[in-house]
Amino acid sequence: MSETVASPIRIGKPSIGALGVLALALGTLQSVVEPALPLLQRELDVSPAEGALIANTVLITGAVAAPVAGKLGDRYGGKRVLVWLMAVVSAGGLLAGLAPNLPVLLLGQVLQGVMVGALPLSFILVRKYLPTEQTQVAVGLVVALFTGGGMVGTLIAGPLAEALSWHWMFALPAIAIIATTLVLVRVMPHDQPAPSAGGIDWPGAVLLSGALLALMLGLVVVTRGGLPPAAIGAVAVAVAGLTAGWVVVERRAASPMVDLRMLARPAMWHSVVLTFVMTAGSGLVAFLMLQLFAVSADGYGFGLNTTDIGLLLLPGAIAGAVSDSVGGVAARRFGPRAVVVVGTTAMAATMIALASLHTEEWQLVLARVLIAFVAGIGTTALLAGITTAVETENIGIATSLLVVTRVIGLAVGFQVGGAILTAGTDPTTGLPAESAFITGFTTAGVVSALSLLVVRITRKGARA
Structure with a gap:
């Protein structure tokens, strides 16, 4: 009697489409800030240096999230981690959409920054569930839609801010991400975690985030003027200390970020x-x-x-x-x-x-x-x-x-x-x-x- 060999699980157009739409929504959410930055500065009554923080918090979180997301996906499964990340991104988008002041908006931007990890997780999923000849096409589609989302965000930021308010620039893409993630949960099969060599460099991620945030905040407070030399020195020491700590941790880590x-x-x-x-x-x-x-x-x-x-x-x-x-x-x-x-x-x-x-x-x-x-x-x-x-x-x-x-x-x-x-x-x-x-x-x-x-x-x- 011959044994029955289970066919490998494949994903179809609904799954690829959900990943693509998700990439489009993420690209839109990421890009709405740039054209609206002068508007946000006026509405929140902040300086240009403080305004730059609004865009930079997403980049800082993304710099840390990008190398960590792939390892998390391998360890716990790409779909599971992608859903976790989208929950964080959605919370950040909704928080930014409700933000009454700069600190709350910055917190929303920090949470949104983990969206950068969505691309490597999407690549994990298509690699597991598609044959080689189709993987490159699917990856190209996801990247193209993420890029296209960036252009969509650039174009719709103004009309949304002027017709409704700047809060909707963040809220509408976040709602689209929530809806698409719910569809993805239904149509994408659960993938099995892969053996992972080495741990995740959490100390390195925390220290890198701290060093970058200290540098950005330091530039803000120093350019305001009026700080005594001791305070400026304290800022410099904090940035140097966090950076030195990160370098030490990365050099000693078994699996550095x-x-x-x-x-x-x-x-x-x-x-x-x-x-x-x-x-x-x-x-x-x-x-x-x-x-x-x-x-x-x-x-x-x-x-x-x-x-x-x-x-x-x-x-x-x-x-x-x-x-x-x-x-x-x-x-x-x-x-x-x-x-x-x-x-x-x-x-x-x-x-x-x-x-x-x-x-x-x-x-x-x-x-x-x-x-x-x-x-x-x-x-x-x-x-x-x-x-x-x-x-x-x-x-x-x-x-x-x-x-x-x-x-x-x-x-x-x-x-x-x-x-x-x-x-x-x-x-x-x-x-x-x-x-x-x-x-x-x-x-x-x-x-x-x-x-x-x-x-x-x-x-x-x-x-x-």
Whole structure:
């Protein structure tokens, strides 16, 4: 008598569709803040530096959640952990939708940040339940819908805020996430946990979160002015202490969240430095542009509403999405170093040009498209290049380090932009002076240009 072999469980279009719609809703929730940031600053009566925190709390949580989510999914099952995360994200969206002040909104943003873990968990599920030839198609669909959700959020933030209120920018996507998660619970089968080597680096995750939050909050309080030197020193000590503690924990952890030992390799830390500089520069300029679109003052500024800002940001969002696919191709054809050098040079030139050319909307839109495109190509080329510079078993560690660096760089850029504008705010008008924008654009350009010199020097040292 022959034994009956159980057929492997497969998922169909309803399950893939639910994952795709969920990615669309998550991308929308993640992106509504950017075009509405000037509006949120006015409604909550906060400074540009405090406003930057609204966007950065999602990035900070995401930087920690991204490497942890996959391990949790392997240990407890992708579906179970995905549902847990969506419960947290939904609570964050609803809390932000009800937020009466900045602290409550920030808490909602912190909870929403775990949405970054949804993508690796979705990939776990499609890999388990689809044949190889269909997995790539499903992964591409999920990523494309997440990117598309980002564009949807950019466009609907203004109409929702102006027709209803800014609270609905967060509440409606959160409601969509809740509904889609309920569908996913019914149509997606439970997956079995996989054997997991090593534990989860919770101390490292807590210390990294604390260091990043201390840095962002420190930039806010320092730029307000009026702090005694001892208080400023205390902030610096707190940031340095948390960072040093994180480094110690990561070096000793059996299964670190970010394996810092990889930084001993010249190719790795060259890539980390360049990734940080490119994303920090693009984040700084993106924040300055947002504020410049919204500010209304004699001689500069445009006084645009959230809907208009969203429309002007859309070309840059499209350029950034396209650049991710172009970067890998360019790296294969011309080499990662050539792509990064050309891209960083173009970024520096564009940023410095903005210091004097920022009086017309088309100048800012064109600059944002160029910066988003070359930054996307450059960071993707670095990711592609590092996969050939390290051993196969270390590719995951190396690329995760660059992904975390990319998120941290963007967050730092936003916060530095907020700090520059807050420090340059006229106390009589409550508006940043035009000179503060010029300082910000110039700073971003000079740092981008200097990074090329740093890489050249370190490259010579590595050869020697």
